[in-house]
Amino acid sequence: MYIRPGTMLGMLGGGQLGRMFTMAAQQMGYRVTVLDPAAESPAANIAERHLQADYLDYRALDELGSTCAAVTIEFENVPAQALRYLAQRCIVSPNAESVSIAQNRILEKQFLMENGFPVVPFVAIRSEKDISRKIDASLFPCILKISQFGYDGKGQIQIENTDILPERFADLGSRPCVLEKRLPLAHEISVILARDNHNRITFFPVPENRHVKGILDTSIVPAGLSDKIIEEACEIARQVAIRLNYIGVLCVEFFVLNNDQVLVNEIAPRPHNSGHYSLDACITSQFEQQVRVLCGLPHGSTKQVQAAVMINILGDLWQNDEPAWDQILRHSQAKLHLYGKREAKPGRKMGHFTVLADSTEEAFLQAQHIRHDLQS
Known part of the structure; x- marks a missing residue:
């Protein structure tokens, strides 16, 4: 049994991840209700319905649970109690227990350590x-x-x-x-996977991630690391998903040390910023996969069709005026994604662009040219 297109799905959270889920769901014929306390938000602005309410407003949760066949989340700080409550009324993925661990660094570290996963x-x-x-x-x-x-x-x-x-x-x-x-890091990578109720697990190509002031700046896919490191990280992520009994799209972030030791940094119980490249570079994006798993559908292929480099666009670019988007769009293999946020603030993620090419070297060089032009 699966949830058929035309059915209403629920999303807790109105940010850009919820927006991209909503777009993927609508493309597949589903309708979406977003529950979010803000008067307007990137996801609520395009969803069929917006319930403007707190995440622990039980009247709103009753409405969501009674009108949606299944509900998911777009950020980990949704109260786990809301997920437990909704699970009495409809399918909820991921489950409250998984989210309650991933949303608390102490519980997360203890879970990883107690299950024998390598951590800092x-x-x-x-x-x-x-x-x-x-x-x-x-x-x-x-x-x-x-x-x-x-x-x-x-x-x-x-x-x-x-x-x-x-x-x-x-x-x-x-x-x-x-x-x-604080350890000397050689690389940071992330493993994004999808797991369903039948323990089928699919992986997306692993990106190398570069941060600036703690914010993800660049993701390079595929990561230019050894097969051994990638395989080790994927196997750890697989076991994390199984031990958590996690259903849905999951991201496990890793530190790679100078001696090639792989350590788990943190878990994100949702699609991840570092997986945005999949919108343009993979047969199935992380958001379509989120819809598929939520609705009990077969997984889509995660095959990468071209090398890709994804660059985040922060609100800092608006300091003087609206950025010149033609600096991106004049490149025929660059893809622009803006999130529909009304106000640009320094450090706020307003969108991203992805450059596709035959090699990561070519994509990275082109992305740096675009970044320079945008900032000029």
């Missing part, structure tokens, strides 16, 4: 009492990361020694955090 050395700091105990000096220098609601480098502070830890913990509101050793 860390300690959990839940209160000032945890700071007063002796913390292994080998952890320093390190990064203090807020346990929940941190993203794109927000809620993270670099710490060189234990003396300034109490002050920096206070800077983050004395909220639960993870103190994580």
Whole structure:
């Protein structure tokens, strides 16, 4: 049995990931209801219905659950209780238990460590009492990361020694955090997969990711790393999905050290920014795959048809005026994606562009030319 086109699907969250899910679903003949507290949002602006309500507004959840055959999410900070409540009324993917682990860095790190997955050395700091105990000096220098609601480098502070830890913990509101050793990284990669109720798992080509100020800047696909590293990362991601009993599209981000050691950085229970290249470079995008798994359909092919480089477009580009989009569109193998956000802010993801080519080297060179022209 599968959910047929024409049926209403539900989306918790109105951001750009929800927008791209909605577009993929509509292309396949489905209708979408977005539940989001904002008066307008990228996904709600194009969906068939918008329920403007808090994620724990049970009247709105009743409406969503009674009118949608299945519901999914576009960001991990949707309250797990909302997913548990909806699961009494309709199909919910991913499940509340998976999301509750992935949305909390402490629970996530503990899950990974307890299941034998390789992670960066860390300690959990839940209160000032945890700071007063002796913390292994080998952890320093390190990064203090807020346990929940941190993203794109927000809620993270670099710490060189234990003396300034109490002050920096206070800077983050004395909220639960993870103190994580800072390691010399050779590469950052992400594995994006889809898993369904029959334990069928498909992988997207693995990108190498480059960040600027904690925000993803560039994804290069395929990553120019050894088959051994890619295969190891994919197998770890497979086991993470199985141990989580995760159904849907999942991203596992990895650090690759100078000695080729592969460590899990974090889990994202949804499509991921680093997988946006799949919209143009793969037979099936991560968003179409999200629709397929949610509706019980066979997985689409994730074959990559050309090398690709994806560049995020941040609100910084609007400092002087509207960017000159013809600087992208005059390149015949460049694809522009804007998210329909009304206000541009520094550091805010407003869109992305992807360059396709016969090699990653060619795509990267072209992408850098475009970036230079946009910033000129």
